[in-house]
Amino acid sequence: MPEPRQTLRLGVCGPVGTGKSSLIATLCRELGRSHALAVVTNDIYTDEDARFLRSAGVLDPERIVGVETGACPHTAIRDDVSANLAVVEDLEERFEPLDLVLVESGGDNLTATFSPALVDAQVFVLDVAGGGDVARKGGPGIERADLLVVNKTDLAPHVGVDLARMVADATAARGGRPVVALSRHDPDSVDRLAGWVLDRLEALRAGVLEPQDPGPMPAHTHHHTHTHDHDPAPQTSSAGAARA
Template identity: 75%
Template sequence: MPEPTPTPGFTLSTATSAPSRAMRLGVCGPVGTGKSSLIALLCRELSDRLELGVVTNDIYTDEDARFLRSAGVLDADRIRAVETGACPHTAIRDDITANAMAIEELEEDYDHRLEMVLVESGGDNLTATFSPALVDVQVFVLDVAGGGDVARKGGPGIERADLLVVNKTDLGPFVGVDVPRMVADATAARDHRPVIGLSRTDRDSIDRLLTWVDGRLAEHRAGSLVPVDPGPMAAHSHAHEHTHTHDQGGEPVGVHHH
């Protein structure tokens, strides 16, 4: 019998034992939202107590990897680059081979001592999500400079990624965005799944991010972290009203919703 196709937004399997490999945390979102800066922040904050590696994705360059190496957030060899040669989502969802190989090679080169591998997608649109076969947990990143209404527009990453980060909240006053409202809109769009408004100038927001990451790592180590597929499409419904009338007099007799 063929395996059933998982429904988007639902878990694919049940973890039963502690894994022997690093937790794989994916970071994706549109161009310019601060994905590389978020990876750099996590590396700076966590590298003194965790064995980390990074795999970046760009279409035709290794620019994101070079940015992270030049920032000195990890030893240069711990940061590997994948050139996707196509839209970034193709390498994080449609055919994950290049990324999977890069992660496995990185783990082997460090004798499987790595505890977390951060996988950065190239900048893509609001529909981009990671395959749960590639990462154990995924973060979708928006930034306030993209507009306060972006979170309300929805999409699988915004609505159902494990965490939504509203980044660069300190820029709100300069770009005319009501940050608390944007975070509230994001929380509503996600049905109260986790949302963090983040700024590198706000230590409390950084600590909340680290607490969330530490929680997922603890679940991974315990064997209870189960990857969830946000799905390639946002949940949607169609609502139509049909009013039926009598032939005589045209009075409505009922309204039906579909």
């Protein structure tokens, strides 16, 4: 049996503006002092997210690579992951040994999820400014990603969101899967996020982390045998038929 891979590949996805790049920058600041990291970003026709992270100074710029997908970002993280996978493998080879590669999807909709062929675990990001009802509406990433982050919690009082209810709705939608309410200004929440990531890294290296696919479930079909009681069909006499 091959040795477990030593580098955790962690996907970060969610709608536009939920703070995915800021979350990645926060993780780089928190873990970069003790662990070796690299980042892959996805945008359609630009490397803007990669440039944002480089300008933030969270990692050596050579460890941050932008992929220009040329199409909807979810296609490059789920349907055809070859471009992303090639970049991830190149980073792992160039900067070996790496502890963590963070793969950020382009901003997409609530159905975007990563293929388990690309990442070992994935984080789905919502933010309170998107509305307190988003979490309870559900969707593949909200319900089944390895971790759901409710981001920018410090904004809740300013956008009229009941944070406790939003987190409770998210927890209920996920059936017990973990939820982290995060603000980059709150050290305790940052610690919880970083701790969860390190737990996944430890599980990977122990050979007990099985990548899950939170993607859309196949349509459910029902097979029923129906029996109906009908009144007998009216009998028409030949005489009646002749008169009709």
